[in-house]
Amino acid sequence: MSRESENTLLLLIGLATGMITITGAFTRYVKPALMPWLYVTAAVLIGLALAAMIDDVRRRANHEGHQGHSHANLVTWLLLLPVVVLIFITPPALLPQASVPSVRTVPTEALRRPFAPLPAGRAPEVPIPSVMLRAAQDSAGTLNDRLITVVGFTVHDGDAVGLGRLVVMCCAADAQLAQVHLGGALAAEARRYPEYTWLRAEGIVQPGPANGDSSVIPTLEVAALAEIEPPEDAYA
Amino acid sequence: MRIDPVWVVAAVVAAFALLGTTLRSVVYESVELSTAATVFAGIFVQALPFLALGVTLSALLAIVVTPDRLARWLPRRPSAAVLTAAVSGAALPGCECGSVPLARRQFRDGVLGSAALTFMLAAPAINPIVVVSTAVAFPGQPLMVVARVAASLLTAVVMGLAWLRWGRTEWITRRLPPVCAEQGPRWRMFVEAARHDFLVASSYLVIGAAAAAALHVLVPKWVFERLSGQLLLGVLVMAVLAVVLALCSEGDAFVAAGLTMVPLVPRLVFLVVGPAIDIKLFAMQAGMFGRAFAVRFAPATFVVATAMGTIVGLVVLGSGW
Numbered sequence: 001m002s003r004e005s006e007n008t009l010l011l012l013i014g015l016a017t018g019m020i021t022i023t024g025a026f027t028r029y030v031k032p033a034l035m036p037w038l039y040v041t042a043a044v045l046i047g048l049a050l051a052a053m054i055d056d057v058r059r060r061a062n063h064e065g066h067q068g069h070s071h072a073n074l075v076t077w078l079l080l081l082p083v084v085v086l087i088f089i090t091p092p093a094l095l096p097q098a099s100v101p102s103v104r105t106v107p108t109e110a111l112r113r114p115f116a117p118l119p120a121g122r123a124p125e126v127p128i129p130s131v132m133l134r135a136a137q138d139s140a141g142t143l144n145d146r147l148i149t150v151v152g153f154t155v156h157d158g159d160a161v162g163l164g165r166l167v168v169m170c171c172a173a174d175a176q177l178a179q180v181h182l183g184g185a186l187a188a189e190a191r192r193y194p195e196y197t198w199l200r201a202e203g204i205v206q207p208g209p210a211n212g213d214s215s216v217i218p219t220l221e222v223a224a225l226a227e228i229e230p231p232e233d234a235y236a
Numbered sequence: 237m238r239i240d241p242v243w244v245v246a247a248v249v250a251a252f253a254l255l256g257t258t259l260r261s262v263v264y265e266s267v268e269l270s271t272a273a274t275v276f277a278g279i280f281v282q283a284l285p286f287l288a289l290g291v292t293l294s295a296l297l298a299i300v301v302t303p304d305r306l307a308r309w310l311p312r313r314p315s316a317a318v319l320t321a322a323v324s325g326a327a328l329p330g331c332e333c334g335s336v337p338l339a340r341r342q343f344r345d346g347v348l349g350s351a352a353l354t355f356m357l358a359a360p361a362i363n364p365i366v367v368v369s370t371a372v373a374f375p376g377q378p379l380m381v382v383a384r385v386a387a388s389l390l391t392a393v394v395m396g397l398a399w400l401r402w403g404r405t406e407w408i409t410r411r412l413p414p415v416c417a418e419q420g421p422r423w424r425m426f427v428e429a430a431r432h433d434f435l436v437a438s439s440y441l442v443i444g445a446a447a448a449a450a451l452h453v454l455v456p457k458w459v460f461e462r463l464s465g466q467l468l469l470g471v472l473v474m475a476v477l478a479v480v481l482a483l484c485s486e487g488d489a490f491v492a493a494g495l496t497m498v499p500l501v502p503r504l505v506f507l508v509v510g511p512a513i514d515i516k517l518f519a520m521q522a523g524m525f526g527r528a529f530a531v532r533f534a535p536a537t538f539v540v541a542t543a544m545g546t547i548v549g550l551v552v553l554g555s556g557w
Contacts, residue, residue, distance in 0.1 A: 084259075173448065
């Protein structure tokens with residue numbers, strides 16, 4: 001592979017990184033917190049590629065012997081794959097079927113402790129992983145008799161129907177599913193939606209054992225239900 | 237007439253741009269394909285910042301730190317040098333992808349070589365970010381953190397000493413373009429070293445990430461559920477899974493914490509093996525050091541890491557499994 005094509009590929013990888021960061025598509029693959037680092041990475045790669053290109057052109061113009069015979073090999077062509085995947089395919093956010101081990105997310109070995117109170121308001125939105133944690137470990141009982149709003153996609157779990165969110169710790173490779181079951185009269189309505197429909201549900205979490213075992217999936221007594229657009233950041 | 241390869245790149249990119257919509261709908265319509273593509277993109281994009289950090293640091297070091305300078309900093313006695321390298325791994329925060337090019341740049345014959353390899357194995361497992369994320373993933377179980385750090389340090393030191401005893405420099409068939417031979421200003425040395433290391437490491441990362449993405453789709457979920465109460469089988473399966481899934485060392489603790497049906501010791505083995513060797517690291521080692529090196533070093537690392545994880549786990553976590 002020639003130096004010119006190596007530099008072009010380097011430039012393309014840098015551009016692809018910058019592109020998915022600007023469009024926001026990167027949140028399908030990694031944590032949103034990585035954003036500044038992705039910009040830095042794109043800048044470093046584009047900078048390296050441009051510096052090498054300009055240097056080559058200048059050296060050729062000055063008739064300095066072209067030092068830059070290629071040291072890399074054919075494998076370098078594989079860099080076309082991420083360029084194609086990121087720029088042209090831009091794969092979607094993971095579907096719930098993809099999560100590594102199914103069903104639950106939070107560690108069970110956690111200690112019971114008082115949690116901070118929920119935000120004020122009639123029905124504050126609480127992320128599903130937080131609902132699971134609070135239901136299992138909260139000694140202050142912040143969920144008791146409190147109307148909350150939960151946003152997630154429908155998950156058909158045997159006879160039960162639940163709302164789920166994928167949780168990503170580092171990148172899409174470690175995604176896990178967090179979910180709450182839906183209970184009450186409106187649960188039947190939720191079951192009529194096909195799997196992976198995004199819903200917003202208002203309701204009260206049924207008091208569970210709260211014994212620190214978060215492998216128990218909490219149940220939300222649904223008071224109101226609405227279909228919504230998929231959120232921009234698919235992961236919780 | 238010779239065709240300029242840049243035009244080949246341009247033609248290929250243009251072809252994909254035209255085919256883009258078709259390709260996209262093929263991937264989007266299949267759950268397996270889109271999952272594999274997303275996992276591939278996840279591993280690759282996640283690794284990029286760390287790779288960029290790694291090659292930038294290593295190119296800077298290559299200019300500033302000459303071999304004799306490094307030799308002066310490290311203790312004379314080989315075992316002390318290896319130990320120093322292992323502990324100084326704590327200073328490079330991040331995932332494992334950055335440490336492979338860094339170790340390759342600093343690799344020399346003899347003691348410096350084993351110090352570089354020790355550093356490569358230790359850095360991704362014991363740096364502050366990984367320690368903190370392990371503590372967060374296993375709340376109320378500080379012993380898990382202690383065991384992980386201890387077993388990873390031991391693995392790195394044992395592998396470093398083993399390299400000193402049995403390692404052969406002729407296995408390292410991949411030669412770096414020597415930095416000092418490049419004439420010209422320092423910024424040119426920096427650009428040449430950084431772009432070379434990035435191109436090699438990232439193209440092998442593509443192989444590793446693609447293999448991991450394929451296996452993600454292929455490993456059935458019931459594997460995790462059949463392991464309760466079976467120590468040996470659990471250890472083996474979790475060690476292999478660590479290689480196959482190729483998770484980054486900052487996130488793997490959360491996955492291990494979630495696998496509550498698996499006993500603690502196998503989960504510790506998962507956390508010790510993963511940062512030391514997995515499918516993407518194997519590909520990157522083959523690219524930066526050479527295949528003869530990778531086919532010896534990677535399996536040895538796998539065995540040592542699995543053994544250390546099990547022994548330390550049984551001693552520290554004890555009956556907890």
